[in-house]
Amino acid sequence: MKISAIARVRHDDRVDDGYEYLGNGPEATGNGAGWVMSGDLYARCTGCGSLMSLDPTEHDDCVCGAMNKDPDAARFGSTLGDAAIEVWDLSQTPAYLML
Numbered sequence: 001m002k003i004s005a006i007a008r009v010r011h012d013d014r015v016d017d018g019y020e021y022l023g024n025g026p027e028a029t030g031n032g033a034g035w036v037m038s039g040d041l042y043a044r045c046t047g048c049g050s051l052m053s054l055d056p057t058e059h060d061d062c063v064c065g066a067m068n069k070d071p072d073a074a075r076f077g078s079t080l081g082d083a084a085i086e087v088w089d090l091s092q093t094p095a096y097l098m099l
């Protein structure tokens, strides 16, 4: 067994090296200017660090309340602005790491 595999450094409990960081704002979810909602994608609030699924069917709020997803109104965003939303691809993440 390689030592590097054992000594893997984890710098954050929620945002791990195994997650793929796609960028900030709606452009990170697709090619256009709008949010592309997908259960494989997660949004991370830069205000509180909360991760939220971009599953289009679930209502959700982050811990600090800045980021909100309302499927009934087809709305998603942050009072801190789109640039305050990090987009992560967690589709390769083991289930036990999901929040």
Ligand SMILES: [Zn+2]
Residues within 6 Å of the ligand: 045, 046, 047, 048, 049, 050, 062, 063, 064, 065, 066, 067
């Ligand atoms: Zn927040």
